[in-house]
Amino acid sequence: MARYNVGVIGVGYWGKKLVDEFTKVEEARLVGVSDLDEKNLQFCADRHGIKNGYTDYRQLLAQKDLHAVSIAVPNAMHYAVCKDALEAGKHVLVEKPITLKSTEGRELVELADKNKLTLSVGHIFRFNNALSEIRRMIGKENHFGKLFLMELNWHNLEKTFHDRDVLFDLAPHMFDIQNYLLGEWPVEVSCIAAPFRRREGEETAYVISRFKSGIISMCNISWLIPKKTRQIFIAGEERSALIDAVAQKVTIYESGYTKDVLINPNNTIRDELIHFIQSFSDPQTATKNSGVIGVKTVELIEAAKLSMKEGRVVRI
Numbered sequence: 001m002a003r004y005n006v007g008v009i010g011v012g013y014w015g016k017k018l019v020d021e022f023t024k025v026e027e028a029r030l031v032g033v034s035d036l037d038e039k040n041l042q043f044c045a046d047r048h049g050i051k052n053g054y055t056d057y058r059q060l061l062a063q064k065d066l067h068a069v070s071i072a073v074p075n076a077m078h079y080a081v082c083k084d085a086l087e088a089g090k091h092v093l094v095e096k097p098i099t100l101k102s103t104e105g106r107e108l109v110e111l112a113d114k115n116k117l118t119l120s121v122g123h124i125f126r127f128n129n130a131l132s133e134i135r136r137m138i139g140k141e142n143h144f145g146k147l148f149l150m151e152l153n154w155h156n157l158e159k160t161f162h163d164r165d166v167l168f169d170l171a172p173h174m175f176d177i178q179n180y181l182l183g184e185w186p187v188e189v190s191c192i193a194a195p196f197r198r199r200e201g202e203e204t205a206y207v208i209s210r211f212k213s214g215i216i217s218m219c220n221i222s223w224l225i226p227k228k229t230r231q232i233f234i235a236g237e238e239r240s241a242l243i244d245a246v247a248q249k250v251t252i253y254e255s256g257y258t259k260d261v262l263i264n265p266n267n268t269i270r271d272e273l274i275h276f277i278q279s280f281s282d283p284q285t286a287t288k289n290s291g292v293i294g295v296k297t298v299e300l301i302e303a304a305k306l307s308m309k310e311g312r313v314v315r316i
Contacts, residue, residue, distance in 0.1 A: 004277055005066050007032040009057045009081055010073035011040045014095060018070050021269045023048050027277045034060045057081060061088040068118075068280060070273070071095065074163055079104040086111045086119065091280040093273075095122040096172040098294030102302055105295035112291060118280035120287055121294030123176040127271040130248035130263045134234070134241060135181050144236025150178065150217040151233040155204075158223035165201040167193060167301050170221040175297040177232065177245075178209065178217055185296060187212050190313045191304035196224065207304050 004027060008018050011033045022030045032052035033044045041053030054060050061069070061084060068091035071081050079099045085092050086108065098121045099105040112119035125131055137143035154170050161169075179185055186209035193205030204222040211217070230245040240253040250261040278285040303314040 002281065003027060003029045004068060004281060005029050005031045005063075006277075007034070007060045007063070007066055007069045009034045009060065009069055009071045009085075011035045011044055012037070012072065015070075015072035016040070016043065017269055018072060018273070019044055019048060019050070021267070021273055022070070025270065025273050025277070027274065027281070031066060032060045032063060058084065061085055061090060066090060068092065068276070070276070072122075075100055075168060076163060079108065082108050082119070083111065086115055086117055089115060089117070091118040091120075091276075093120040093122065093276045094294075096176075096294060097121075097168055097298050097301070098291060099298060100168065102295055102298045105291065105298050109291040109295060118276070118287060119291035120276050120279060120289050121291060122272070123172065123180075123289040123293060123297075124268050124272050125173060125177050125245060126180050126288050127266070127268045127275065128245060128248060129266045130243055130245060130250050131177065131180065131232075133261060133263060134232075134243055134250060137241075138181060138234075139183065143239060144234065144241065145238035146236060147182070147213070147215050148235045148237065149215060150181070150235075152177065152217070152219045152221075153229050153231045155220060155222035155225040156228035157226045160197050160203070160223075161201070165195075166203050166221050166223050167191075167205050167207075167304060169223075171205070171207065171219070171301050171304065172294075172297045174207065174219040174221060175209075175300045176293065179293070179296070181232075181234070182211065182213070182215060184211050184213060185316065186210060186217070186300060187316050188313050189300060189303040189307055189316065191307040193304075193308050202308075205304070205308075209300075 006028045022028050034054040034057035044050040069085050071094040188210040191207045193202035207219040209217040232243040234241050242251045248263050248265040252259045279287040307314045
């Protein structure tokens with residue numbers, strides 16, 4: 001079995017999860033990590049025996065035998081680090097959002113295409129077995145009949161972050177899940193959002209989307225509600241469904257009765273990493289979470305912010 005040399009740039013909270021999973025993927029050989037905090041590098045050395053730890057990620061990119069990197073740095077650094085990695089000839093998996101500006105995201109997509117490299121974005125719910133089953137039921141089975149609406153509730157109590165807002169943190173999941181399940185992007189977006197514990201930077205947002213097919217979607221994303229919820233509800237002409245995206249549980253509602261769908265929960269991080277390696281090593285594997293998809297979610301966040309600012313519906 002071919003093995004590919006990979007590195008992780010940014011080994012904080014999420015990066016540590018990536019490191020842990022990469023060490024269990026047979027197709028991957030984790031050859032180095034990078035982080036500004038030497039304590040994080042020491043953690044990787046102590047826990048996983050990773051000797052090559054760099055405070056300057058460019059030293060990791062300079063390794064000639066390095067095939068790919070997974071990037072989990074703060075959002076504001078995504079563009080610069082991804083650009084450096086692509087220019088160094090490395091395949092890239094970057095956490096969402098791909099960038100904070102859609103123009104920068106498109107530049108990265110063009111750079112990856114030019115250099116014949118894979119650019120993937122961490123839209124991890126495309127690898128969630130519960131959502132994949134619902135997608136199959138919608139698309140191949142037409143199980144719900146004509147779809148009417150979708151509601152997404154994505155909230156938990158978080159501290160105030162100085163470097164991000166709830167739209168750029170959670171809305172990429174919302175827009176991506178809509179597209180993954182419905183196979184289309186919104187044509188209209190409206191948004192109401194606000195900060196509460198600080199002067200700027202939205203902490204709660206309500207985003208309404210309308211699709212060409214007539215479906216309406218409402219997203220409630222918040223850092224102010226104590227109970228952690230990752231829930232999706234879809235209503236159709238014949239049936240409806242409630243999805244717990246974390247527990248990977250699906251309940252179908254029909255004529256007053258409920259039925260649980262048998263789902264085999266999967267390790268979404270592991271499956272995402274395996275797919276990433278396959279996407280650049282196997283020409284037959286199409287990238288499920290491409291840079292193009294990542295850019296589209298940023299465009300929709302920009303539309304939501306414009307709607308919030310101007311108090312109007314924004315047509316896409």
